[in-house]
Amino acid sequence: MAPPHPFDPLTLGEIAKAAVIVRKELDGKDPNFRVITLQEPPKQEMISFLEGELRGQSHKRPARAARVQVTIRGNSKPNEMVELTIDLTTGSVIKKEHLVGKHPYIDSAYMQAAEKACRADPRIETEIQNLKLPKGAQVVVEPWAYATDGMNNVSERTTMCWFYLRLLDHADANYYAYPLDLCAEVSEQLQVTKIYHLPSSEDERIREDARLYDHSKAHSPELSEYHPDLRPPPRTTTKPYQVVQPEGPSFQVDGNLLSWEKWTMRVGFNYREGLTLHDIRYDGRSLFYRLSLSEMFVPYGDPRTPYPRKGAFDLGNDGAGINANNLRLGCDCLGTIKYFDGWHNTASGEPLKLPNVVCCHEQDDGILWKHTNHRTQNAVVTRSRILVLQTIITVSNYEYIFAFHFGQDASIHYEVRATGILSTCPINNGDKVGYGTVVAPGVLAPYHQHLFSLRIDPAIDGYANSLQVEESHPMPINDPNVHNPLGVGYTTKSQIITEEGGHDLDFVSNRTFKIINEKQINPITGTPVGFKLLPCYSQMLLAHPQSYHARRSEFGSHAVWVTRYQDDELFPSGRHTMQSLGGEGISSVIEQRKSDPAASSVRNEDIVIWHTFGSTHNPRIEDWPVMPSEKMVVGLKPVNFFTGNPGLDVAVSTQEKNESVLVDDGAGCKAGICPRL
Amino acid sequence: MAPPHPFDPLTLGEIAKAAVIVRKELDGKDPNFRVITLQEPPKQEMISFLEGELRGQSHKRPARAARVQVTIRGNSKPNEMVELTIDLTTGSVIKKEHLVGKHPYIDSAYMQAAEKACRADPRIETEIQNLKLPKGAQVVVEPWAYATDGMNNVSERTTMCWFYLRLLDHADANYYAYPLDLCAEVSEQLQVTKIYHLPSSEDERIREDARLYDHSKAHSPELSEYHPDLRPPPRTTTKPYQVVQPEGPSFQVDGNLLSWEKWTMRVGFNYREGLTLHDIRYDGRSLFYRLSLSEMFVPYGDPRTPYPRKGAFDLGNDGAGINANNLRLGCDCLGTIKYFDGWHNTASGEPLKLPNVVCCHEQDDGILWKHTNHRTQNAVVTRSRILVLQTIITVSNYEYIFAFHFGQDASIHYEVRATGILSTCPINNGDKVGYGTVVAPGVLAPYHQHLFSLRIDPAIDGYANSLQVEESHPMPINDPNVHNPLGVGYTTKSQIITEEGGHDLDFVSNRTFKIINEKQINPITGTPVGFKLLPCYSQMLLAHPQSYHARRSEFGSHAVWVTRYQDDELFPSGRHTMQSLGGEGISSVIEQRKSDPAASSVRNEDIVIWHTFGSTHNPRIEDWPVMPSEKMVVGLKPVNFFTGNPGLDVAVSTQEKNESVLVDDGAGCKAGICPRL
Incomplete structure (x- = not known):
């Protein structure tokens, strides 16, 4: 072998x-x-x-x-x-x-033990009895890692247990729909160290008495259940839609080496980042050494105790690999699918298979390019095929769908879809707060952010690259040295970044971040070869810079970071995020290296670009009980890297191959066979 | 009937x-x-x-x-x-x-006459002879409408004729690849009134002597031809990909009434806007009275004479309907397709069919929503089906692909793809300018912008609507009246717009524009029902506010406009854009109505929202000779309009219906049949 x-x-x-x-x-x-x-x-x-x-x-x-x-x-x-x-x-x-003082990512066995400890605690038993729950309803204890808020000693783990109810007698009843007025803190030693009643209005004092359960009155399962067993029959109007690839897929897989339409790359996978891509080339030319999602942070915006403890590092604390779904044929992808398995390990060190964690398939993506010569009326049209590498993770209530899309035009897009169930907490009927949406009677979905860091380790025609920031500005109109008499002229101004640091987006000036190789000059344009970032315009972290959320995450303060490559520097909120105190993320590292230009200069060096993007998710009721996918897309496109459209050699689209079907062949409408070109 | x-x-x-x-x-x-x-x-x-x-x-x-x-x-x-x-x-x-003093959209018969006039002019004949063109090459004259620059009397039409070369003896040879150093101005009376030699470097003086043709030396057809006849054989690696809908499409068409997955709407079409949509409802509830692309402006950023005359209103001057492609089965759409024809008229007033100008079909759009219960490991996953209404226009060198996408989650997305060929002009080998990219030897593709105005005429649960602007802001941390001890809290602040006007985007504050019905309160959230705009973050018009480009276009100065509805107020740069002088667009109309609050108040009134978006297109060489589609997307999504996820009743995804195929069934990988839920 x-x-x-x-x-x-x-x-x-x-x-x-x-x-x-x-x-x-x-x-x-x-x-x-x-x-x-x-x-x-x-x-x-x-x-x-x-x-x-x-x-x-x-x-x-x-x-x-x-x-x-x-x-x-x-x-x-x-x-x-x-x-x-x-x-x-x-x-x-x-x-x-x-x-010392660090904790590994969440240990599900420990979490289950914390849950058990809650259930065994007589005080909690009494609290639950006092709630007077409806008969047959089952209490669910949902443990969360403790997001550092400065109250607890972080050298030992703390687990926050939230309480919910399965109102219907079904294992997949949506318990997030019935948050209880109860919360417990469990220690490293599995002791229940604190019991909370939760706030309702903006008055955040922790109340002595728990609210009785009173949801059932107004809250029908129709509003909150998502499992088909618990819902009326689904709509039947959606007719089947199948993707047929009679000659099989256009990609080849040799172990972890994936080849498709001039692209080659190596597929990696690990417990923390999930899917990683390595040595990405187009037509043999080097583009990226490594692409990966490097961190995710989900801070909640509810200021009331104990909610500041909700701030999840879904990669550092939970792991995108360890939580990756086992993707099922016919469910998660459509067409001709290749699955990749991941491997992890058991607690005793045996290999543990994570089956079907990545699916690889092709999609039609509409028109790649088209031109009709208006003189001859001859149209030349090609369809765009994309290669999709998708992985889906479940982190408690939420799911994230991560997909790299490769294009025949040498573009890469990274798409994130957020779906799953909102994290909820109780609210009294009639109460309102400024940092959450009432999504069902008695159910508050607090405002929160999802911040992602896409780590781009470029190798644009080689490993010494630079980051160029280009803007488009109007030419001055009354400058005697500038010829712009009619005020229509505009030019680009660009700057090459020399020091590590964070930068912001600005669509107003069409600010564009290009990763270039200054030593490789395009023979036709006369400019350095490069790839540009198509950013996802997103609000940055809202938490105060002095808050633990900000100090622990760090990458959320700027949209585009550039650092000098260092082996093992993969995580912009630090290697260990569980109950971290901050100061270990990307801005701290940059600050530490500042005094040593040899280690921190980023022009014509081996650099890494980190793009922060995401969403400020102020829930809509339409996100309930399971939210429709919310898409976020980041792109990477060649800019003066090739000597022309890299997809120019894609064959024209023909009915012979596509076998489309006309719905009807009504008056005067000829079933058009695409003219042979 | x-x-x-x-x-x-x-x-x-x-x-x-x-x-x-x-x-x-x-x-x-x-x-x-x-x-x-x-x-x-x-x-x-x-x-x-x-x-x-x-x-x-x-x-x-x-x-x-x-x-x-x-x-x-x-x-x-x-x-x-x-x-x-x-x-x-x-x-x-x-x-x-x-x-009086207005001109209708471009008359192709007149344009052809202008072209003929150029060819017949002996001075031009001499100029062409002096260029010493290669044998067999054919001169192509490309007439453009005159973009007002203040030099000519606009009461009569002026046509700018640009000269190119078909180097290869083929009707579809790419003549934009060989711009000649020649330009002519033709009058209403078809007289050649001016002949220009074109600038090369930033020295913009119009030269006495024309440059000899010298492209052929360095410029192989391989770099610039796109037609398959003129290119090496295409790549053969792309295997066929077919969409099969064994039970037919999920939509029904009754005349122009289109029904699909709880959506209903009426399809319209006219010479100017092309595709229009009317009376759009979801599940019987009114959402939009009318959706349309209302204008497009493509100003060029090259300040040198005569280039400020390049500024195209592709709807007002050219017409998105009149220039709509005849879409061909198997080429422009994939799957089971319904085409709509458009009707126009001949010069003598007979009906003229524009066949297959709109295609209607479904697409799979990945995952609509998914949740895996981490306790039971049961996944519930639905796939997203979208309905696409697509139209493609050719405006000389460029093409635009316009598509409305309707989702099962009650979202609408409007996607624009720009493709086709860059407008070019000559440049001496070795010269560079700050407002263009050399895409082939001797060929400059000048910087330009594409600015679109999407007109949204809402009817959110009725015709009296308001525009609400919402932002997300951190809560103060040292305010004794605000409880935010740990600095993590944030809230939304919103304002309802009362006066007509233009507004700007701001992702930094997560500024969100919602169209709401203040009289319809969501029974669960307690807030007005609404739809929010998912804008396309774009740089606004770069031309100086006093330039003709700015004065004529008007809508390009702000991203979101709100006006009071008026019959026939459909065009944000005015009804007549051909050689317009300005002052007839959206900001002028708002200014005129300002003094009459009864006619201009926009709160709880019949309002119209106009979204300006587009791209600052500083060409890359990868856009040559035909550019890969550049996508721009605008969305409209319900926000507290329904009482939950409108796509919750979409049936779960099953292998039974999807019939996906495994690439291989390697070691340990079981051909997964989706578990029955």
């Missing part, structure tokens, strides 16, 4: 081997394996390897290495975390770090 | 009848019929009609009326324009206007 490619995720054997080595290293201790994942090779080694590979020459293979994260069970220090780097070839431990 | 619906375009018989009436009215004159189109009924009459129709009651039919525009041939006043309104029931002339 061929050895794995250096970008391939760890194989089953490698996962098992890493566990054995770590067990030996931690001799006598009882490790809970949280992570066994690929430690990607140092970039300098990879560049040599990739260049050799491209030329078909022999090339030194970087060593295979694993990054392993364990917590030590039965230890005096609760939940002590150790991170090790293992050389899988030599079987040696390269690096070992005791991460 | 049933009488036409009041929103139906004129029938063949009505067109012919209108021509007869006008001929009689203009007794003895020789009318050139430019327009015979539906004069839509006064809105007050239509509202009564629609309300009666909805209740199934008898209702007074508004009179059928035609708007007819003619120019008088053989007149002493050149190209005199007369506009008449005809009552088709009574056969009477309701209104007759002599439009």
Whole structure:
């Protein structure tokens, strides 16, 4: 069997081997394996390897290495975390770090234990009894990681347990529709340390008495249930729609190497980022070393205790890989589908398969380009085919659908869809607050933001790139040195960024961020080759700069960040986000490196671009009980990179191949066969 | 036969009848019929009609009326324009206007005559001979309407003729790839009144000597030809992709009434706006009275004479209807297609069919909503089907693809794709200018903007609506009256607009424009029902406010305009844009009405929203020789209009219906049949 490619995720054997080595290293201790994942090779080694590979020459293979994260069970220090780097070839431990005061991503076993602890607590039992719940209804305890608010010691974990009700006797009844006036805080040692009654109006004092359950009066299942078992029959008007690819897909897969329409890339996957893409090329030319979603932050805007504790790092705390859905044929994608599996590990270090976590398929995307010569009336039209790599994650109530779209015109689009169920809390009938929407009687969906960081590690015709900021400005009209007599002229002004930092978007000046290679000049335009970012215009973090939300997330303060590439610098809110205190994110790193220009200059260097985007999600009632997908799209397009339209060689669209069908053939309407061109 | 619906375009018989009436009215004159189109009924009459129709009651039919525009041939006043309104029931002339100093949209017969005049001019013949063109190459004369620059008397038409070369002996050779150093101005009387040599560097003086043709040296057809006859064989890697709808489409068409997935609307079409939509409802509830693209302006940013004369009103001057493509099965749309024809008229007043100008079909749009219960691992997923109404226009070199997308979640998206060929001019090899991109040797593609105005005539649960502007702002942290101790709170602030005017976008504050009905309160949220605009963030017009470009277009200075509804107020740059002098657009109208609050207040009134969007198109070489579609999208979404997700009743996605196919069934990958839910 061929050895794995250096970008391939760890194989089953490698996962098992890493566990054995770590067990030996931690001799006598009882490790809970949280992570066994690929430690990607140092970039300098990879560049040599990739260049050799491209030329078909022999090339030194970087060593295979694993990054392993364990917590030590039965230890005096609760939940002590150790991170090790293992050389899988030599079987040696390269690096070992005791991460004091840090916590790994959420441990579902621990969360379940916290839930159990709540249920076992007699005070909570009494509270629930006092609520006088309807008969047959079941209480659901939903544990959340504690978002640091400065109240608790973060060296030990705190779990916030929210209480809901399954009103109907069905395992998939929507319990978020019945938030109870109860909340509990559970300690590392699984003790219930605090019990809260929740606020209703803007008066946020925590009340002594819990509100009785009174939703049922006004709140019919019709308004809040989403599961087909619990709903009236669905609409029957939607006729079947199938995608047929009689000759199969246009892509080829060889292990994790994916080739499609002049594109090549390597598909990666890990517990935290989920889908990652590596060594992305078009027509053999290097474009991106790595593309990944690097972080997500969902801060809630309700200021009342205990809601500031709701602020989720869905990658750092939860993991986009570990929470990836098992995608099902016929449900999540349409057409001819290739699924990729992911691999993770069990608590005892065995390989654990995450099946069908990425689907790969093609879509028709309308017209790629068209021109009708108005003199001859001859039309030339090509249809756009795109390649979609999609992964879907569930993080408690919400789901996110992440998809990279590759185009025949050498464009890449990254689409995020937010769907799932809003996080809810109780509100008295008739009360209103300024930071939430009443989506059902007694149910408040608080305002919140979803902020994403797309990490773009470019390799535009090579690894030394620059970030150019270009704006379009009117030419002056009364400047004797400028010829613009009629006031119609405008030009572009551009600046190349020399220092690491964060930048803002500005559509008013058509501010455009281009990643360019200053050493590669386009032979026709005479300008550096580049790719431009098509940003998703989004409001940045609303929380105050001094708040924990802001200090912990950091990337949410600017839309476009540029940093100098550093191995392992993958996460703009820091490596460990669980109960983090802040100061470990992208702006802190930039600040620390500022004094060393050799390490922080970003012109003609190996740089990384991080795009912050997302939505300020002030819920509409139409988002209830499951929200229709809310799309956000970021694009990357060549700008003076090629010598013309890269999709010019796409064959014209013909009825022969497309086999479209006319609905009717009414008076005078000829079933048009596309004229042969 | 049933009488036409009041929103139906004129029938063949009505067109012919209108021509007869006008001929009689203009007794003895020789009318050139430019327009015979539906004069839509006064809105007050239509509202009564629609309300009666909805209740199934008898209702007074508004009179059928035609708007007819003619120019008088053989007149002493050149190209005199007369506009008449005809009552088709009574056969009477309701209104007759002599439009002094105005010009109708471009007359292709006149343009061809201007082209011929150029070719016949001996001075031009000499100029062309002096260029020493390659043998076999053919000169192409491309006439453009004169964009007012203050140099010419606009009471008569001026045509600017640009010269290009068909280098290859093929009718579809791309002549825009060989712009010649020649330009001519042709008068109303078809005289060549001026001959220009064109600038090259930023030195804009018009040169005495024309540049010799010297492109051929460096400029291979490979770089600039797009027609398959003139190109190497296309890529063969793209496998066929077909859409199969075994039970037919989910929409029904009854004349111009279109019904699909709870949506109903009436399809309209006219020479100027092209596709229009009327009386748009979801589940019987009124949403929009009328949706249309109301204008487009394409100003060029090259300040050098004679380029400020390039500024095209593609609707007002050219017409989106008259220039709509005849869409071909298998080329422009995929799947099961219904085409709508349009009707126009000949110069002598006969009905003229514009076949297949609108295509209507469905598309799969990925996932509509999904939730996986993390406790049961049961996923419920629905796919999104959209209804697409598409029309494509060719305006000389460019094409625009306009499509309305209707969603099962009651959303509407309006997508514009720009494709086609860049407008070009010559540049000396080695020269550069700040307002254009060299896309091929000797070929400059000047910077320009595409500005669109989408006219939204809302009827949100009725005809009295308001425009609400909402922003999201952090709560203060040190205000003793505000409880926000941890600095995470944010709220929305909103304002209802009371006066007509233009507004700007601001993603920084998440500024959101909502069209609401203040009298209809959502029973659950307690707030007015509404629809929000999802704007396309775009740079506004760059030309100086005092320039003719700005004065003539007007709508390009703000992104969101609100006006009080007035019958026939459809065009934000005025009714007549050909060689217009300005002062007839949306801001002038608002200014004029300002003194009369009864006519201009916009709160709880019949209002119209106009969204300006587009692109600052600084060409990339990848846009050459035919540009890959550049997408711009505007959305309209319900916001607290319904009592929940309007797509909640869409049936779950099943493999049974979707019949997707697995690429392979490799190790451990089970061909998943979607679990029955």
